[in-house]
Amino acid sequence: MAAPTSSAVPVARRVHGFTYAIRNIVAEAKKVEAAGRTVRYLNIGDPIPFGFATPPHLVEAVARAMRDGFNGYTPSPGIAEAREAVAHDFTRRGLPTAADRVLLTSGTSEGIELTLGALVNDGDEVLVPTPTYPLYTAVLAKLGARTVYYRTDPDHGWQPDLDHIRRLVSPTTRAIVVIDPNNPTGAVYPRETRLALLEISEQHGIPILADEVYGDLAYDGPVPPIGALDPDALIISFSSLSKAYLAPGWRAGWLAVGRSPRLDETLAAIKKLADGRLCSPGPMQHAITAAITGDRSHQVAFRQALRERADLTVSRFNAMPGMRCVAPTAAFYAMPQVTLPRGQTDEDFVLALLRETGILCVYGSGFGTDPAGGFFRVVFLASPSELADIYEQIAQFSGRFLGH
Numbered sequence: 001m002a003a004p005t006s007s008a009v010p011v012a013r014r015v016h017g018f019t020y021a022i023r024n025i026v027a028e029a030k031k032v033e034a035a036g037r038t039v040r041y042l043n044i045g046d047p048i049p050f051g052f053a054t055p056p057h058l059v060e061a062v063a064r065a066m067r068d069g070f071n072g073y074t075p076s077p078g079i080a081e082a083r084e085a086v087a088h089d090f091t092r093r094g095l096p097t098a099a100d101r102v103l104l105t106s107g108t109s110e111g112i113e114l115t116l117g118a119l120v121n122d123g124d125e126v127l128v129p130t131p132t133y134p135l136y137t138a139v140l141a142k143l144g145a146r147t148v149y150y151r152t153d154p155d156h157g158w159q160p161d162l163d164h165i166r167r168l169v170s171p172t173t174r175a176i177v178v179i180d181p182n183n184p185t186g187a188v189y190p191r192e193t194r195l196a197l198l199e200i201s202e203q204h205g206i207p208i209l210a211d212e213v214y215g216d217l218a219y220d221g222p223v224p225p226i227g228a229l230d231p232d233a234l235i236i237s238f239s240s241l242s243k244a245y246l247a248p249g250w251r252a253g254w255l256a257v258g259r260s261p262r263l264d265e266t267l268a269a270i271k272k273l274a275d276g277r278l279c280s281p282g283p284m285q286h287a288i289t290a291a292i293t294g295d296r297s298h299q300v301a302f303r304q305a306l307r308e309r310a311d312l313t314v315s316r317f318n319a320m321p322g323m324r325c326v327a328p329t330a331a332f333y334a335m336p337q338v339t340l341p342r343g344q345t346d347e348d349f350v351l352a353l354l355r356e357t358g359i360l361c362v363y364g365s366g367f368g369t370d371p372a373g374g375f376f377r378v379v380f381l382a383s384p385s386e387l388a389d390i391y392e393q394i395a396q397f398s399g400r401f402l403g404h
Helices: 013-017 026-034 056-067 080-092 107-119 135-143 162-168 191-204 261-276 282-293 297-318 346-357 384-402
Strands: 102-105 125-130 146-153 173-179 208-211 235-240 253-257 376-379
Touching: 013 135, 026 346, 056 282, 080 102, 080 253, 080 282, 102 107, 102 261, 107 135, 107 173, 107 208, 107 235, 107 253, 107 261, 125 135, 135 146, 146 162, 162 191, 173 191, 191 208, 253 261, 297 384, 346 376, 346 384
Parallel strands: 125 146, 125 173, 173 208, 208 235
Antiparallel strands: 102 253, 235 253
């Protein structure tokens, strides 16, 4: 028998381009914890650790499904009643949708990955906002495709730069990602911006991938789907129970492919890829019907809580020397900006903050911003009193870091 080799087994080249800063930075936090310091995690948008509870009627729907024996595989696109509920909800919001154009997925993330896998070839381009949700860039790297960033402008409430998008469209552009309401900035796009995005899509025959998972968490009330402005537009919409229904660990999501016949082949391709992963978690699919057709009063209280935390976050950061923060209007994220000393990066700031105070944020370049820009994302789900303490520590740290 030959002697075993000591060489490491090589991994696929695509892995080296796959980064996800929101999770990757946790490795640094674990080192800080191992050294004996408590870490306060403001990096992941999960409401559950901060005391927000999944609505009881959703928990009961899952428990009842398990008790009633719905523990096997489901149809690959998902159970019929949940797909019908999603379709009806889109229709109620102004986007007529048939149930056979809805697929249930393991969270929004799987829907995004299935769709990009169906649309994008090696070397193709996808327009993605900066800052962005880093799953898009990670999946595109895995597919061998190219992320092309379009600007959003903090001086105008993080709205997309429409002229920049128009200039970036090329013969190899396969999709435009629109995250509205936005993660990581908390921006909501006005009707005029949405109409312009639809016009660009129509002019070039490029589908919009509409990430609408925060649609129910705008502080002034739910935001209609972008497809409601033109039901025949090239729209593929994604959402889930994770955020507005406070069930992120259930991985219960959905995608809806617009009714345009131009998307029929895309729908067929997504379904074909979905067949290969069998199905999303079965019992949790039963909660989708309960969520969409049942009591949503928890969302009113949740939006009020988020607005209070957003106001606190903006006022405290804007009071810090060398800082500014654009006010979010949805979700539970803000993107403060620190004026960095020459030669320093956003990652330098975030890691120094973590090591000195135990406060974990995510550097903006993990979302596609310029490392020298000084942006970082804060998740403001903690209680107002805890946030006030955290922001006081950040203010003291940033004063030292910036030499104030």
